[in-house]
Each structure stands twice: as C-alpha cells, then as structure tokens.
Amino acid sequence: MKFFSTRAGTWTGFAAAALVLFGLAPLVLSGFRLGLLAQFLCYAIVAVGIGLAWGRGGMLTLGQGVFFGMGAYLMAMHLKMADAEFRGGPGAVPDFMELAGIRELPGYWVPFTSPVFTIAAILLLPTGFAVLLGFAVFKRRVKGAYFAILSQALAGAFAILLIGQQTLGGFNGLSRFRYFFGFNLADPVNQQMLYFIAAGALLVVMAVALQLRRSRYGELLVAVRDGEERVRFLGYDAANIKVVAYAAAALFASIAGAIFVPVVGIISPASIGIIPSIMFILGVAIGGRASLAGPVIGALAVAWAQTALSEQFPSAWTYAQGLLFIAVIALLPGGIASVGALARRLPSKPTAVEAAA
Amino acid sequence: MDLFVGQLFTGLSTGSILLLAALGLSLTFGQMGVINMAHGEFIMAGCYTAYVTQQVVGDAGVSLLIALPIGFLVGGAMGLVLESLLLRRLYHRPLDTLLVTFGVGLVLQQVARDVFGAPAVNVTVPEPLRGGVDLLGTTVPKTRLFIMALAVVAVAAVTLVLRFTPAGRRIRAVVGNRDLAETAGVSSRRVDAGTFFIGSGLAGVAGVALTLIGSTSPTTGQSYLVDAFLVVVAGGMGRIKGAVVAAVALGTFQAVFETYSTASLAKVGVFVVIVVFLQLRPQGLFTLRTRSLA
Known part of the structure; x- marks a missing residue:
C-alpha cells in the first residue's frame, strides 16, 4: 500500500485502473454487464x-442524492426535449406530459432544448447551490451532527418536492429516453460509448480529487477536519475551506447523475431521497473514507453486491447492509484501506480518522 | 376566526406529534450527543407493541392503557441493549453513532418486515376516543386531543424527573460536566445507560400513541425521524423547553404552509425556515452556556 502513496505509485495505480476500465472490462463483459x-x-x-467532503473534510453529507438528482433531472429534461422534438417537431411536449394532459410546455423546460445550456446547468447549478448552502451553514459554524441532519433533511425535502411536480414526472420520474445528443440509445455501440464516458469521468474526477488532496488546500482541509478551531486561530477562514470541498462533492455527484x-x-x-443518499455513504465507509481509491472500490463492491443479492435474497441483503454499517463503522472506521496499516502496527493507536470523528 | 383556530389547532396537533417523537431524542441526542437513527425504529416498535397488545387483550381501551407502559419498557429495553452493546464504545465519535444506528435501524425494519409482514396493520381506536369535540367553532378529533395531552404529560414527567429526583440531578450533572460529575462520585456510565433507557422508552410511548392516528408499517418510524431531528436541532442541544417550543413552532409553520400551498412545498418551506433560523441562532433556540469552543 505504501507504494501507491508515492507519486510514481499513484500514476501506476491510475494507469492500471485505466487499463482495466478501458481495456479489460469491454473485452470480457457482455453489453448488459458493461x-x-x-x-x-x-x-x-x-x-x-x-x-473528499467526509473523509478529508469531516463533513458527513447525507444529502448527496440532492446533487446527484439535480444532475440527473437536468440531463433527463434535455433528453426528453430532444425526444419530443424528434417526435413532434419544435414546441412539442414530452410524451409523459401528453399522458398527464399537459398541453403547454412549462417555461422552465424551454432552455433545455439547448445541449450547451444543459451541460452548463449540470456543471453550475448544483455547484452554485452547494456554495450558497455551504456559506449559509458553515459561516455560522453549523457543523458536525447539525450539518449531517440538515443535509439529510435537505434530501428528504428535495425528494418530496419532486414527487409533487407533475411537470417533472412526479412520483414516476422521467424515463424512456431514445437519443443522447443525437446518438440512438438502443444501439449497443452507443451504450458502450456511454460506458467509456462514465469510466473517463471517474478517472478525471479522481485526478481532480488527487490534486486537491496533494495541494496546500488539501492539507488545510484535513487540518479543519482534525482541529477546526486551531485552523481558525491560525488566521484561516474554515468556512471557505469547507465550502470548496462541499461544492466539489456536489459537482461530482451532479456529473454522476447526468451520466x-x-x-x-x-x-x-x-x-435520490434520504435512503439512497445514506446508501452512498456505505460504500465510502467500507472502502475507507479518507483514502482516494477506497471509496471507489467500496462503492463498486456495494453496488455489485446489491445487484447480485437483492433480487434473490431481499431480506438477507437488508440485514447484510445493516450489519455492514454497524461492523465497518464501529470496528473498522478507516475501512478496507486501513487494514494494511492496522496490520503493520498492532496493537494500534487510534487512526487520524478515529480521533477526529 | 374559524380558519385561525383550525390552523392553530392543526399546528398544535402536528407539533405535539413531533414533540412526542422528538422528546426522547432531545434526551439522547441533546444531552448525550448520540445521534440515534434507530430512534424511529423504536417508535415503530412502540406501534407494534400497541398492535400486539390489542391482539392479545382484545378490548381497545384496556389494551391502549396497558400498551403505553409496555411500549415504554420495550423501547427502553431496546435502547439499553443498543447502548450497552454498541454506543458505549462510540461516545467520542458522534457522527459514527449516526451511521451505526442507521444500520441498526435497517436491521430492525427488516425484522419487523419478516415478523409482521410489509403491509401496514391497524389498531382499533377505543370507543371513548372516536369522533370529535366542538371547540371554538371547529371540530377537533379526540385522538388528536389525547396525543396533545400525552405530550404534555410526557414533557411534565421528564421535566420533573430531571429537576427533582436524584437520578435527574445526576443526569444534569453529567450533561453539565462529565469529568467533574465523575470526580464527585457519579457513575457516568450508569447515568448514560439510564438516560438512554428513558429516551428510548419515550420513543416507545410515542409509537403507541401514534397508532391512534395512522397505520403501522415497518417504515413508520422513518417518516417521523427526520422531522424529530429538525426539532432538536432548532430547539437547541439538551434543552427540553427548546424541543417544546421548536416542535410547536414547526408544527404551526407546516400547518400554515400547507394551507397556502401543498404538503410537499410545506416540507421545503420548513427546511428553508430552519436554515434561515440557524443563521440567527446557530446553536438553536436555547443553548447551554459553556465556555467550550464547540
């Protein structure tokens, strides 16, 4: 593990990940599995x-579903508009609105005809919202448990708000997309392209996170996590530092939703409600919240296990989820990423994460 | 006038439900700093206690009276087990207690699903509590009045215990300054367990009462939990009176919002109100004055 924290080691890790994602996976996996x-x-x-936000910054954000959902709905609106235009020419309403008896296109849908506007919205809207909310919360030094509960309430309120919006598909949401920026989604080649986009986005996001961690800013973020008052006494504004990490997490979630x-x-x-939002946390906790690759591996493992087990053994899978939360957080707060370090220095002192949390 | 009284009443009613759900949290979260996400499942356990008691006893009125203390014991016992097995090791990691207890909540929900089935069950409302009372020109359901009365009794009981009993004095001592209390001979470990017992027991009582106004399913507790946490956040850590004021205020906000818009917008409205409110008072309505930095 030590090797991967050196500069050369990191790039080796990136290269290996890229090789697996772009070379190996498309070769051995069927279209469905891809x-x-x-x-x-x-x-x-x-x-x-x-x-980044929780592991490095100590902000337990239980509302990432909000930003994920924002990116997803923004993208979905564009796809529905493209779809409507394809079926009924300019000015036609998306199919689900016709079914709901909505003849007039709501004004806020109109700009989403433009792909450029949509992409700009996906990148800017959730980030801007996170910055606003972050300033409101962190400037007033609302933190720790208060912040966690607020972020969770936000996820709940957002999901309830969406259920009430008939012009956004209400409870059923938005579905049945045919084209993605002009590419037919039914074509397996285009599905593979989407996979490559997702894989590329993951690597880019990880590289950005790595740069943030390696920078002076990354040091400050960890310092805020471990001793916010001390950082403040040194003359830094802890709120600004936290807002950047929170906004970055929001941006990443939005990109993920859009893909x-x-x-x-x-x-x-x-x-995107309360439960899915907290489920995002499970993978991060299992993989190791403070490491770079840990959350990725944990999230992939949990998602894979969910797909493999939840259909066949729904009851057992829920028990497993609950027990995983209990076992990992209580016994192994550093996640899988800390196993190597723990083994090396037994009996151990509490790790940095343990002492800070 | 009618509209005003009606809304005031709806607000008080919603507020008293919130308060019942939040009172136990105010003890465990507010006083001990433990974020117990399984609190909702303790409420759910109270609901099922009422259901099972009624299946056994039969008479709705008698079973309600029996179920209230049993619900307290069931919730309290579950809390005690949780505290002694898990939370005791995590007191210095509050955010982690949140995730651990969320896991406990998931397990408890699935247990309920396996034992009682996923579909909702209903408890028969006792004869004396059916129908409504005319009050200042609006009709008020008796079940709601009962819940309000129960909330008042619960708050009074907690306040009296905290203020006038030796156990309550020990709880306040540990909340005020844990180290100093230990130096004075108070076993903080036993006080923690006791506080958790009472807080979780109150969740059980809340669950029993809530069966009067809604059906019970494995996910019943969740629907109350987030709102209950917001009450504690807005009310301020460790302050019973903060929880009371915040619960009534949020209940009224929600009732008024719902009249002028929709239920879904009301939830968003309440969230915005709380974020704005925390701008003014980041520590909640009432705060324990300390010299600590947090």
Missing part, C-alpha cells in the same frame, strides 16, 4: 466526492 458497470461507476463518482440517466434510462425521486 451497462451495469457503467451504472456502478456513476455511484463511484459520487463516492469520490463524499470521500446515470442515459445509462440506466430512468430517474425518479425514489433513487
């Missing part, structure tokens, strides 16, 4: 952001 992997990669992108929509083909309030 689609599943693309979906898992979206969860992994969210996990990188949570690792998730064409890959999976549906987004609904059920996949």
Whole structure:
C-alpha cells in the first residue's frame, strides 16, 4: 500500500485502473454487464466526492442524492426535449406530459432544448447551490451532527418536492429516453460509448480529487477536519475551506447523475431521497473514507453486491447492509484501506480518522 | 376566526406529534450527543407493541392503557441493549453513532418486515376516543386531543424527573460536566445507560400513541425521524423547553404552509425556515452556556 502513496505509485495505480476500465472490462463483459458497470461507476463518482467532503473534510453529507438528482433531472429534461422534438417537431411536449394532459410546455423546460445550456446547468447549478448552502451553514459554524441532519433533511425535502411536480414526472420520474445528443440509445455501440464516458469521468474526477488532496488546500482541509478551531486561530477562514470541498462533492455527484440517466434510462425521486443518499455513504465507509481509491472500490463492491443479492435474497441483503454499517463503522472506521496499516502496527493507536470523528 | 383556530389547532396537533417523537431524542441526542437513527425504529416498535397488545387483550381501551407502559419498557429495553452493546464504545465519535444506528435501524425494519409482514396493520381506536369535540367553532378529533395531552404529560414527567429526583440531578450533572460529575462520585456510565433507557422508552410511548392516528408499517418510524431531528436541532442541544417550543413552532409553520400551498412545498418551506433560523441562532433556540469552543 505504501507504494501507491508515492507519486510514481499513484500514476501506476491510475494507469492500471485505466487499463482495466478501458481495456479489460469491454473485452470480457457482455453489453448488459458493461451497462451495469457503467451504472456502478456513476455511484463511484459520487463516492469520490463524499470521500473528499467526509473523509478529508469531516463533513458527513447525507444529502448527496440532492446533487446527484439535480444532475440527473437536468440531463433527463434535455433528453426528453430532444425526444419530443424528434417526435413532434419544435414546441412539442414530452410524451409523459401528453399522458398527464399537459398541453403547454412549462417555461422552465424551454432552455433545455439547448445541449450547451444543459451541460452548463449540470456543471453550475448544483455547484452554485452547494456554495450558497455551504456559506449559509458553515459561516455560522453549523457543523458536525447539525450539518449531517440538515443535509439529510435537505434530501428528504428535495425528494418530496419532486414527487409533487407533475411537470417533472412526479412520483414516476422521467424515463424512456431514445437519443443522447443525437446518438440512438438502443444501439449497443452507443451504450458502450456511454460506458467509456462514465469510466473517463471517474478517472478525471479522481485526478481532480488527487490534486486537491496533494495541494496546500488539501492539507488545510484535513487540518479543519482534525482541529477546526486551531485552523481558525491560525488566521484561516474554515468556512471557505469547507465550502470548496462541499461544492466539489456536489459537482461530482451532479456529473454522476447526468451520466446515470442515459445509462440506466430512468430517474425518479425514489433513487435520490434520504435512503439512497445514506446508501452512498456505505460504500465510502467500507472502502475507507479518507483514502482516494477506497471509496471507489467500496462503492463498486456495494453496488455489485446489491445487484447480485437483492433480487434473490431481499431480506438477507437488508440485514447484510445493516450489519455492514454497524461492523465497518464501529470496528473498522478507516475501512478496507486501513487494514494494511492496522496490520503493520498492532496493537494500534487510534487512526487520524478515529480521533477526529 | 374559524380558519385561525383550525390552523392553530392543526399546528398544535402536528407539533405535539413531533414533540412526542422528538422528546426522547432531545434526551439522547441533546444531552448525550448520540445521534440515534434507530430512534424511529423504536417508535415503530412502540406501534407494534400497541398492535400486539390489542391482539392479545382484545378490548381497545384496556389494551391502549396497558400498551403505553409496555411500549415504554420495550423501547427502553431496546435502547439499553443498543447502548450497552454498541454506543458505549462510540461516545467520542458522534457522527459514527449516526451511521451505526442507521444500520441498526435497517436491521430492525427488516425484522419487523419478516415478523409482521410489509403491509401496514391497524389498531382499533377505543370507543371513548372516536369522533370529535366542538371547540371554538371547529371540530377537533379526540385522538388528536389525547396525543396533545400525552405530550404534555410526557414533557411534565421528564421535566420533573430531571429537576427533582436524584437520578435527574445526576443526569444534569453529567450533561453539565462529565469529568467533574465523575470526580464527585457519579457513575457516568450508569447515568448514560439510564438516560438512554428513558429516551428510548419515550420513543416507545410515542409509537403507541401514534397508532391512534395512522397505520403501522415497518417504515413508520422513518417518516417521523427526520422531522424529530429538525426539532432538536432548532430547539437547541439538551434543552427540553427548546424541543417544546421548536416542535410547536414547526408544527404551526407546516400547518400554515400547507394551507397556502401543498404538503410537499410545506416540507421545503420548513427546511428553508430552519436554515434561515440557524443563521440567527446557530446553536438553536436555547443553548447551554459553556465556555467550550464547540
């Protein structure tokens, strides 16, 4: 493990990951499984952001579903508009609105005809919202448990808000997308392209997270996590430092949501509320919240286990989820990433994460 | 006038439900700093206690009276087990207690699903509590009045215990300054267990009462939990009176919002109100004055 924390080691790790994702996976996996992997990669992108905000910054954000959902709905709106235009020419309403008896296109849908506007919105809107909320919360030094509960309430409120919006598909959400920026989604080649987009996005997001961690800023972030008052006494504004990590996590989640929509083909309030948001945490905790690759591996493992087990043994899978939460957090707060370090120096002192949390 | 009284009543009613759910949390979260996400499942256990008691006893009125103390014991016992097996090791890691107890909640929900089935079950409302009472021009359901009365009794009981009993004095001592209390001979470990017993027991009582106004399913507790946490956050750590004021205020906000918009917008409205409110008072309505930095 020591090797991977050196500069050369990190790039070796990146190269290996790229080789597996771009070379090996498309060779050995069928189209269906590759689609599943693309979906898992979206969860992994969210996990990188949570690792940054929670693992490095100490902000337990239980509302990443909000930003994931924002990215997903923004993308879905564009895909529905493109779809409507394809079927009924300019000014036509998306199919689900016709079914609901909505003849007039709501004004806020109109700009999403433009792909450029959509992509800009996906990148800027959730990030801007996170910055605003972050300033409101962190400047007033609302932190720790208060912040966790607020972020969770935000996820709950957001899901309930979406359920009430008939012009966004209400409880059923948005589904049945045919084209992705002009590419037919039914074509397996285009599905594979989506997989490559997801894999590429994950690597880029991880590289950004790595740069943030390696920078002076990354040092400050960890310092805020471990002793916010001390950082403040040194003359830094702890709130600004936290807002950056929170906004980055929001941006990552939004990107993941935007890729998730064409890959999976549906987004609904059920996949972004309180429970899905806290489930994002499970993978991060298992993999190791403070490490870079840990959250990714944990998220992939949890998503894979969920797919493999939840259909056949729904009851057992829920027990397993609950017990994993208990066991990992209580006994192994550093996650799998800390196993090597623990083995090396037994009996151990509490790790940095343990002391800080 | 009618509309005003009606809304005031709806607010008080919603507030008293919130308060019942939040009172136990105010003890365990507010006073001990443990974020117990399984609190909702303790409420759910109280609901099922009422259901099972009624299956056994039969008479709705008698079973309600029996179920209230049994619910307290069931919730309290579950809390005691949770505290002694898990939380005792995690007191210095509050955020981690949140995730651990969320896992416990998941397991408990699935247990309920396996034992009682996923579909909701209903408890028969006793004869004397059916129908409504005319009050200042609006009709008020008796079950809601009962829940309000129960909330008042519960708050009074907790306040009296905290203020006038030796056990309550020990709890306040540990909350105020753990180290100093230990130096004075108070066993903080036993006080923690006792506080957790009472807090979780209150969740059980809340669960029994909530069966009067809604059906019970394995996910019943969750629907109350987030709102209950918001009450504690807005009310301020460790302050019973903060929880009371915050619960009534949030209940009224929600009732008024719902009249002028929709239930879904009301939830968002309450969230915005709380974020704005925390701008003014980041530590909640009432705060324990300490010289600590947190």
